[in-house]
Amino acid sequence: MPTMLTDVFRGHPIHLPHSHQPDFTSLSELPDSYSWTPKDDPLLDAAPSPPAANENIPLIDLNHTDAANQIGSACRTWGAFQIANHGVPLELLQGIEFLTGSLFQLPVQRKLKAARAETGFSGYGVARISSFFNKQMWSEGFTITGSPLNDFRKLWPQHHLNNYCDIVEEYEEQMQKLASKLMWLSLTSLGVSEEDIKWASANSDLNWAQSALQLNHYPVCPEPDRAMGLAAHTDSTLLTILHQNNTAGLQVFRDDIGWVTVPPVQGSLVVNVGDLFHILSNGLFKSVLHRARVNQTRSRLSVAFLWGPQSDIKISPVPKLVSPVGSPLYRSVTWTEYLKTKATHFNKALSMIKNDIDE
Ligand SMILES: C=C1C[C@]23C[C@@]1(O)CC[C@H]2[C@@]12CCC[C@@](C)(C(=O)O1)[C@H]2[C@@H]3C(=O)O
Ligand SMILES: O=C(O)CCC(=O)C(=O)O
């Protein structure tokens, strides 16, 4: 029986101060515990230098005949891109955004009834990565995997439940199909076909994949320049698909440029390459470092669909992408093993599974 995502953190309790979650709306000044300096995050002020300030991740039309190459190129240079004409109905994006908004509008005491347990996976709370930082993040989150019914029951009266569960189910189904399509488009650009990765066959019913939804809320903040919504991290996924509301905040990092803000484009979705796709592509696709900043006048919502393989699937560099004389850059790893490594070593997880290669 493969481990499900719900079991991943069983042996890895993380003490997270959910119960200290403030009522953000009541704070008119930024408490010191929320004020970040470069000591708390060395990349904090890596701003784009003026000549590069106009650079941005590409917006790719999925109906374009050259979409596969454009996606491949974006995965290599940015590790992120936006997509239009992705086929996910606008009403569904509006539906999940409405659900997310109404969840975070609930009083803190109600949200805490569905708090994520220390060894648990789903529910309400601060970001899992909070334990790696001295300062707190100006955000709250809600993680869902599988049916959200049990958690939603703790939040809402019966008459909302069917509708909200249907939205989540439909959203996950659409995202699942889209993620598989995007993975195959980007692999095609590298000359990799289904023959090369049998477990991920595009024609299978996606039984090999599993996912989680991360709902994020970044409340209005009295001093946004000193606060941090979600600290810099890479996702552990193959791919992450993100819907953001119409408030900017997501930033991606490029070594040669610095932090670049991803502007919200109505109806489009942001796609991030995660660590497992970086491994699968033998380092050709970049798992992108990203973070979320906050805003003084507008609150921000985002919904991240975190997508990876079932827990018994070993991910390793596709042999075709390892040069005939070279060796794979990474050892093989399952998503579960990787999430556990990440839960202990955070942003060092990827380098921990790197092979030692003699130059
Ligand atoms: C499957 C997962 C990926 C994730 C950890 C999680 O168990 C569920 C939440 C995900 C998330 C979202 C915010 C950033 C992140 C680093 C975190 O702390 O929780 C990611 C995790 C990840 O991709 O490693
Ligand atoms: O809110 C955002 O834009 C980023 C969210 C994110 O990175 C995540 O949930 O993993």
Ligand SMILES: [Fe+2]
């Ligand atoms: Fe992320």
